[in-house]
Amino acid sequence: MQRSPLHEAHVALGARMVPFAGWEMPVQYTGIVEEHKAVRERVGIFDISHMGQLLFEGPGAEAFLNRAFTNNVSSLEPGHGQYSLMLNAQGGVIDDLIVYRLSQREYFVVVNASMIAVDEAHLRSLNWGEDVEFANISAVTGGVAVQGPKSREVFKKVFGPDAPYPERNTISLSVTEEGILYLCGTGYTGEEGFEFFAPAVTFGGWFEKLVAAAREVGGQPCGLGARDSLRLEMGYPLNGNDLAPDKTPLEAGLGFFVDLTKETFTGQDVLLEQKARGLGTKLTGFRMTSAGPPPRPHYSVWHEGTQVGEVCSGGLAPSLGQGIGMAYLPANLSKPGTALEIEIRGKRYPAETVKKPFYRTEKQS
Amino acid sequence: MSQVPANLRYRESHEWIDPATGTVGITDHAQAELSDVVYVELPKVGAQVKAGDQVAVVESVKAASDIYSPVDGEVIEVNSGLPDNPALLNADPYAGGWIFKLKVANAASTDSLLDAAAYQQHIA
Numbered sequence: 242m243q244r245s246p247l248h249e250a251h252v253a254l255g256a257r258m259v260p261f262a263g264w265e266m267p268v269q270y271t272g273i274v275e276e277h278k279a280v281r282e283r284v285g286i287f288d289i290s291h292m293g294q295l296l297f298e299g300p301g302a303e304a305f306l307n308r309a310f311t312n313n314v315s316s317l318e319p320g321h322g323q324y325s326l327m328l329n330a331q332g333g334v335i336d337d338l339i340v341y342r343l344s345q346r347e348y349f350v351v352v353n354a355s356m357i358a359v360d361e362a363h364l365r366s367l368n369w370g371e372d373v374e375f376a377n378i379s380a381v382t383g384g385v386a387v388q389g390p391k392s393r394e395v396f397k398k399v400f401g402p403d404a405p406y407p408e409r410n411t412i413s414l415s416v417t418e419e420g421i422l423y424l425c426g427t428g429y430t431g432e433e434g435f436e437f438f439a440p441a442v443t444f445g446g447w448f449e450k451l452v453a454a455a456r457e458v459g460g461q462p463c464g465l466g467a468r469d470s471l472r473l474e475m476g477y478p479l480n481g482n483d484l485a486p487d488k489t490p491l492e493a494g495l496g497f498f499v500d501l502t503k504e505t506f507t508g509q510d511v512l513l514e515q516k517a518r519g520l521g522t523k524l525t526g527f528r529m530t531s532a533g534p535p536p537r538p539h540y541s542v543w544h545e546g547t548q549v550g551e552v553c554s555g556g557l558a559p560s561l562g563q564g565i566g567m568a569y570l571p572a573n574l575s576k577p578g579t580a581l582e583i584e585i586r587g588k589r590y591p592a593e594t595v596k597k598p599f600y601r602t603e604k605q606s
Numbered sequence: 607m608s609q610v611p612a613n614l615r616y617r618e619s620h621e622w623i624d625p626a627t628g629t630v631g632i633t634d635h636a637q638a639e640l641s642d643v644v645y646v647e648l649p650k651v652g653a654q655v656k657a658g659d660q661v662a663v664v665e666s667v668k669a670a671s672d673i674y675s676p677v678d679g680e681v682i683e684v685n686s687g688l689p690d691n692p693a694l695l696n697a698d699p700y701a702g703g704w705i706f707k708l709k710v711a712n713a714a715s716t717d718s719l720l721d722a723a724a725y726q727q728h729i730a
Contacts, residue, residue: 257639273667274642466641466668532689534645534665557644557667586647586663 245290246383246441247448254452254462261465262355264291269464276467277559280430281602284389284460286451287468293357293379294423294438295350295364301372302348306340309367309507311490313500317342322349322410322425324498326490327360332511333486334493336360337478339427341412349412349423351384351438353480367507383444385451388434388471391458396435398454399447400424407435419443430468431475431602473565474558476526476597482538483524483553483567491515492569493524494597524553525575526597529564529583533590536566536583543582543589544574552583558599564592565599608635608729611700615676615716616725622700623676625716628708630676632664634699635729640666643695648684649706655679657715662705664695677715679708 243264245251251258256267267288269276279285297306306314312325322341326334336356341349352360357379369375387395396406407413407426415422420440428434439447452462469479478484478493490499491512500506501513529536536555541548555566566583574581577596582589610633614622620636623629637643647663655661655675662673684706688694695703710716720728 268668269641272641470667534647534663534670535667537670557665559667 243291245288246444247288247290250445250448251288251462256462256464259465262291262353264354266291267462267464269466270462273464273466273470274559276461276463277470279459279461280389280432280463280467280471281560282390283458284387284391284395284434284455285430285463285467286395286448286455286460287386287388287463288448289384289386289436290382290441290444291354292384293352293354293360293377294382294384295352295361296376296378297348297350297369297373298346299373300346301370302346305367305369305373306348306350307503308505309364310338310340311499311506311508312340313503314340314342314348316500319344320411320413322412322427326484326495326498327363328490328506328508328512329363329486330507330511331487332489332508332515334480334484334488334490335363335486337480337484337495339425341423341425343412343414351425351436355481381441382438383441383447384436384438385444385448386428386430386434386436387451387455388428388430389432389460391455391460392432392434394458395451395454395460398457399450409433429475429477430471431477431598431600432471470556470559473554473556474560474598474600476567476599478524478567479554488524488569489515492520492522520572522550522569523572523575524567525570525594526565526567526599527581527583527592527594528561528599530591530593533564534585535564536585536592541584542568542570542592543584544570544579549574549581560600565595567597570594608633608638609700610634610722610726610729612722614700615719615721616728617674617676617719618728619674621674621676623708623716623719625710625713628679628682628710629704630706630708631699631704632673632695633725633729637696637699637703640664640669640671641696642667643692646688646692646695646705648686648688649681651681651684653681655681655708664692664705673705675708676719677708678711680711681706682709683707
């Protein structure tokens with residue numbers, strides 16, 4: 242079991258540590274609902290040191306990443322990033338990730354913790370050639386996500402009033418005595434925020450400063466539990482639950498992050514065929530329509546007496562006070578307002594399909 | 607530090623029973639481990655249960671947990687306030703957050719459960 246460079250800090254803060262993707266990580270400090278609300282209303286600090294960081298550099302990097310990922314890295318200006326997917330030859334999702342273009346020839350890629358080794362092996366199998374240099378810096382890099390409407394205040398307190406805030410989907414690098422800091426305008430909670438990565442050996446000090454700054458504005462450190470409920474409320478897919486090697490990004494509703502017009506990328510032919518033929522199933526959001534237990538992964542989903550799917554991600558939405566979830570359903574049932582039932586411990590509870598996101602942050606509404 | 611009242615008996619799976627009244631709930635330690643309880647499924651009044659039978663379900667934000675009967679008996683009452691206010695289980699696990707009441711089949715059976723000191727050690 243790997244430990245975050247912040248392990249001792251978490252324990253000192255009273256976190257409950259749990260195994261996650263081969264890592265021992267904090268699931269909560271004071272309570273999932275309280276931490277969830279802190280992010281929606283103020284600000285939360287998440288340890289994301291378990292996530293993977295890959296660097297690509299060289300004259301062939303752009304072409305290689307365009308072959309390896311679904312989105313079009315050529316459309317990225319230096320200093321900008323995009324959400325993208327890595328597919329297998331069948332068009333199924335291996336991993337979802339963020340690619341940042343650091344300069345004309347350099348890229349910084351953030352991948353899921355559980356997929357670091359799989360991703361690297363897959364990328365190597367695609368053979369990037371001699372004009373691409375690669376480094377997997379995951380093991381020596383720590384990361385923190387700062388999320389919530391008061392993220393900017395935390396940023397100014399820690400990095401100084403004149404430091405440029407990383408706006409949405411941008412990245413900036415700071416070279417310090419401690420090494421390179423990657424400051425990224427991204428997150429996975431639906432709130433404004435930033436993530437930053439730095440050498441693991443120096444990370445404790447940053448975390449301490451960020452938590453102190455967050456506390457000054459009513460925020461707090463938050464665990465994986467709140468991270469999961471926040472991303473579920475936004476309808477963001479979770480690899481392993483909602484994304485899988487036998488589901489394509491089109492079925493997952495992520496067509497926006499797939500550039501089918503690119504010259505070529507792994508899985509493209511399958512997606513083109515799927516697009517021409519029409520989708521059989523779609524990842525569809527639903528909400529429970531009566532009081533009852535929250536829906537959870539693998540519960541069966543029913544429509545008019547027939548089982549039509551199973552829950553991928555599901556749970557209680559703390560901001561909405563009701564059960565929500567996502568399931569791959571036949572495309573004709575994905576229209577909002579379709580009546581469903583979710584079977585929980587042998588009893589079926591009414592639900593209906595809804596449009597995502599389940600929860601709208603102030604900026605979206 | 608979790609509260610472990612001396613007058614109760616405990617199951618290793620973190621249920622408590624009051625031998626004097628047959629009232630059953632989950633421990634302070636258990637509610638803290640579960641974190642925010644969001645749903646409680648109660649047993650039916652009149653149900654005959656055996657020690658170790660799954661009789662109720664407590665769901666937190668993260669997971670559903672089965673609640674087992676500490677001893678043999680008949681369910682004679684359930685805490686009907688819990689479904690509307692499952693957070694009572696977090697706030698007051700030994701009083702307002704009780705789950706169900708048993709007519710204990712054999713009064714001596716509670717003696718075989720952990721006492722407060724043994725349960726304290728179990729969760730240490």
